[in-house]
Amino acid sequence: MQSAVFRALEFDRIRESLAREALTPFGRERALALEPSTEPSAVRKRLDQTSEAAAWLQAGGSLSIDATDELPAVLEAVAVAAEPLAPLQLLALARFVDSAESVAKAIGANSTSNLLGEIAARVVSFAREAASVQRAILPSGDIADDASQALRDIRDALRRQRTKLRSTLEGLTRGRDTAKYLQDQIVTDRNGRYVVVVRSEHRGAIPGIVHGTSASGASLYLEPLTTVELNNDIVALVEREKEEILRILGALTEAFRVRLPDLDALVGAAAEIDELQAKARLATRVDGTAPALATDGRIEFRDARHPLVGTGLFSTDFNRSGTEVTAVPSDLVIVPPTRALVISGPNTGGKTVALKAVGLLSLMAQSGLLIPVEASSTFTPFRSIFADIGDDQSIAASLSTFSARIANLVEMDRALELPALILLDEVGSGTDPVEGGALGTAVIDHFRRRGAIVVATTHDDALKSFAATTPEIAAAAFGFDPQTYAPTYRLVYGAPGRSLALEIAERLGMPAGVIADARARRSGRESQLAAHLARVDAELAALERQKRLTEDERATLTRERGALLEREMRLAEREAVLKKRLDDKLNERLREARAEVDAVVAELKNRAGALVGQAERQARTRGPVLSTGDVGGLRAQARAALDTISASIDSDDPREARGGRPLDEPPAVGTHVFVSPFGEAIVRDVSERNVEVEIRGKRMRVSLDDLRSLEAGKSGGREARKSQSRDVRQPGTRDPIHLPSAELILIGATVEDAVARAEKFLDTALLADERRLRVVHGHGTGRLREALRAFFRDHALVASVSPAPENEGGQGATIVELKE
Numbered sequence: 001m002q003s004a005v006f007r008a009l010e011f012d013r014i015r016e017s018l019a020r021e022a023l024t025p026f027g028r029e030r031a032l033a034l035e036p037s038t039e040p041s042a043v044r045k046r047l048d049q050t051s052e053a054a055a056w057l058q059a060g061g062s063l064s065i066d067a068t069d070e071l072p073a074v075l076e077a078v079a080v081a082a083e084p085l086a087p088l089q090l091l092a093l094a095r096f097v098d099s100a101e102s103v104a105k106a107i108g109a110n111s112t113s114n115l116l117g118e119i120a121a122r123v124v125s126f127a128r129e130a131a132s133v134q135r136a137i138l139p140s141g142d143i144a145d146d147a148s149q150a151l152r153d154i155r156d157a158l159r160r161q162r163t164k165l166r167s168t169l170e171g172l173t174r175g176r177d178t179a180k181y182l183q184d185q186i187v188t189d190r191n192g193r194y195v196v197v198v199r200s201e202h203r204g205a206i207p208g209i210v211h212g213t214s215a216s217g218a219s220l221y222l223e224p225l226t227t228v229e230l231n232n233d234i235v236a237l238v239e240r241e242k243e244e245i246l247r248i249l250g251a252l253t254e255a256f257r258v259r260l261p262d263l264d265a266l267v268g269a270a271a272e273i274d275e276l277q278a279k280a281r282l283a284t285r286v287d288g289t290a291p292a293l294a295t296d297g298r299i300e301f302r303d304a305r306h307p308l309v310g311t312g313l314f315s316t317d318f319n320r321s322g323t324e325v326t327a328v329p330s331d332l333v334i335v336p337p338t339r340a341l342v343i344s345g346p347n348t349g350g351k352t353v354a355l356k357a358v359g360l361l362s363l364m365a366q367s368g369l370l371i372p373v374e375a376s377s378t379f380t381p382f383r384s385i386f387a388d389i390g391d392d393q394s395i396a397a398s399l400s401t402f403s404a405r406i407a408n409l410v411e412m413d414r415a416l417e418l419p420a421l422i423l424l425d426e427v428g429s430g431t432d433p434v435e436g437g438a439l440g441t442a443v444i445d446h447f448r449r450r451g452a453i454v455v456a457t458t459h460d461d462a463l464k465s466f467a468a469t470t471p472e473i474a475a476a477a478f479g480f481d482p483q484t485y486a487p488t489y490r491l492v493y494g495a496p497g498r499s500l501a502l503e504i505a506e507r508l509g510m511p512a513g514v515i516a517d518a519r520a521r522r523s524g525r526e527s528q529l530a531a532h533l534a535r536v537d538a539e540l541a542a543l544e545r546q547k548r549l550t551e552d553e554r555a556t557l558t559r560e561r562g563a564l565l566e567r568e569m570r571l572a573e574r575e576a577v578l579k580k581r582l583d584d585k586l587n588e589r590l591r592e593a594r595a596e597v598d599a600v601v602a603e604l605k606n607r608a609g610a611l612v613g614q615a616e617r618q619a620r621t622r623g624p625v626l627s628t629g630d631v632g633g634l635r636a637q638a639r640a641a642l643d644t645i646s647a648s649i650d651s652d653d654p655r656e657a658r659g660g661r662p663l664d665e666p667p668a669v670g671t672h673v674f675v676s677p678f679g680e681a682i683v684r685d686v687s688e689r690n691v692e693v694e695i696r697g698k699r700m701r702v703s704l705d706d707l708r709s710l711e712a713g714k715s716g717g718r719e720a721r722k723s724q725s726r727d728v729r730q731p732g733t734r735d736p737i738h739l740p741s742a743e744l745i746l747i748g749a750t751v752e753d754a755v756a757r758a759e760k761f762l763d764t765a766l767l768a769d770e771r772r773l774r775v776v777h778g779h780g781t782g783r784l785r786e787a788l789r790a791f792f793r794d795h796a797l798v799a800s801v802s803p804a805p806e807n808e809g810g811q812g813a814t815i816v817e818l819k820e
Helices: 003-009 011-021 025-032 040-058 071-078 087-108 114-120 127-136 149-174 225-257 260-286 351-366 401-415 433-449 461-469 501-507 512-521 524-621 628-652 710-725 751-767 783-794
Strands: 182-190 193-199 208-213 219-224 299-304 330-334 340-344 384-388 420-424 453-457 473-480 487-493 672-675 679-687 690-695 698-703 743-745 772-776 798-803 813-818
Touching: 003 011, 003 351, 003 384, 011 025, 011 260, 011 351, 025 071, 025 260, 040 114, 040 260, 040 351, 071 087, 071 225, 071 260, 087 114, 087 127, 087 225, 087 260, 114 260, 127 225, 149 182, 149 193, 149 219, 149 225, 182 219, 193 225, 208 225, 219 225, 225 260, 299 351, 330 340, 330 351, 330 487, 340 351, 340 433, 340 461, 351 384, 351 420, 351 453, 384 401, 401 433, 420 433, 433 453, 433 461, 461 473, 524 698, 524 751, 672 690, 672 710, 743 751, 751 772, 751 783, 751 813, 783 798, 783 813
Parallel strands: 340 453, 340 473, 384 420, 420 453, 743 772
Antiparallel strands: 182 193, 193 219, 208 219, 299 330, 473 487, 672 679, 679 690, 690 698, 772 813, 798 813
16 A cells, blocks of 8 residues: 555554554554555454454553663674673663563463464563573672672672772871871772872872872872782782673673574564554554454444544534534445445535545554444455545646646556545545536546445535435435534435535625625526525434434333343342242251250150159069059150140241141232232232232242232231231340331340341341331440441342441441342
8 A cells, every 4th residue: 555545544643653552662663664454364363463452451461561762772782793782781681581471471371362372472481591681780780799600709809809908008098107198098099099199299208109190289199019919909800800790791692692583583572562562552542443344345434433533533623613513423334335425515524534534444454453433343454545635736746736636546546456445535626616526426436337435525516416316326414503504523324415615604704795696696506406405404404313312212211121121130139039048047947946856855765764764663662653644744745845846937937828728729810819928919920830929019920839828828917017016125135126117226235136136127128128227226335336237248138338427326327228
């Protein structure tokens, strides 16, 4: 594709935006050189790679590679034989390979990252080389003593010699015989040798070598003869240290140099990973998605937005009258058999922006960039894209605007490769309107017949009529407010639009006389066409309003249906929780009953044993005395104990109808029945063994086995209500525990009793469809309050737990919100 197309459609700005998202110089280089693919398989793979990278980042993964701007120069230096890298260069290289390997390992550990995994697999490990660098070189760039044993030995010797030398020189500066000759009692360094500062007039007082004078000439830098040998040793050790450091740096550099092919492979993979992370970050910024691919030439960019002008297809701006222009996404659609789209409408209505958007979105998608369109969008990858947009006047080539545009059209025709996309802005303009309209019509028809997809903008009436009456060509227009003639930036398909030149001129302040004269000068045919287009605009506006109303109603119905489904799910969840709680209570009571039965049996055994023992003792003296009455009494006691336990189980089973008669057959719709444990219900639907009933306005599905005749149910319900209405005092409490519809008072209750009462309170509130409950527990030590709040937070049907407002008790009460 031609670079002129990239400039015309501003693809260069997209590449610059992508480069700003890159983290490495290699990624920036690839971003600035990005070009679209023309093969559908390559386009699909590039889009999938970017989608996978975006999903990876969204899931919390990292694609960040540490590479400084100097790294390309460092890599070039690695390739130069016998030249060691500087310490900071080696550190930068080590951090780079380390970060690339870290990202690659993370990708490789994720089995869903298939395409990223292919790239990460090319990252060769340099862990040993990087570790050697980081062990030998400190973050400051200094070489560590542990870089080699030889370096440590040299530095240890240096420290000893320097300490000895400094001690000798400091002895001179403090000595009674020598200190009086010194300018300052300091030891300094001149050209790598330690010296003292002597007054010039005492030059011969201390034997030694002069290494320079001060700026004023009053002082000399003197190396005493007694320290010359020590200084010589230090200088030699420093030279050895430099040689060892160069050897270490050379060895560290050589470790990378001998693996140049592996290093090149790592750099290539890292650059590709960084390009993908830049694409993923750009996709997030423009809210991009990957369109589906087609092969029939179609373009379906749904809810398309221009990626360079913010959140909509058009940037938010202010027109000359100060009215804010709102960003509006538009559908940009050409579906076969349609091969061309002609866009008309008022000036400043967005025609050119829409035209550019079609081409720019195609270029982006073919480059593997996610584009700001709806997920249902589809497009065909093009082998060639051409754009004739703007003023191409060339003074140097002695070409007028019209001539330059004709030359551009000729070049398009010569270089056309299918599938192709042709973008023509104000086709046929720049010359006589009649001839220009005829030429524009012929150009569109020519490219259409050659098999290209054509998108053109126009104000020409001949072109509008051609588009509205020719098969395979669609007409669309940008709308406007019929009262103010302000553009709406909404693209409407099906009919051409008016240019509104006179109306806009009038709105912008053109004298009324000029406007009236212009209208009078229009021909009858032009006036008739303008009136016809005005009627079409009115009809399209009415259809658009109706369409929006229908869409709003559909959205409302969808929301309501979703709310109903969600409510039904919540009811089913609540029903399941309640049933589980009832089952748990019953199982617990059965366990207690078994324990009681075991206790009764044990007691009876003890008593029977005692009676037998007594009988045996009496038999030895007076004969058998174990009477039938004793045995019968023992049996009666056993039966009474077991009957008591059985009655207790029956009374505690919340699903038992307390002697009520189960239904022999499914009840008729509308029948009143008793549903354990909920009470009276009305049958609404019957199917096999399940029955749908309505309880206090709520519907639920229950098993036929859970139904009882209403008479027994009412009796049980009355007994339950009676017991519920009684105040229950707990030992040691100051006040009775009440259970109003939405308030529970637990002041003075023990924690165990309060939690039990709170659990029953929640069950009743759920059945009564209460949502906001107030539990009063008082301040006290806070133990009861914290225990209750912990219980409510862990409850499956509680949505939130919070302290009561000050006017409802503050920290002395708790507000419990139940789930819907």
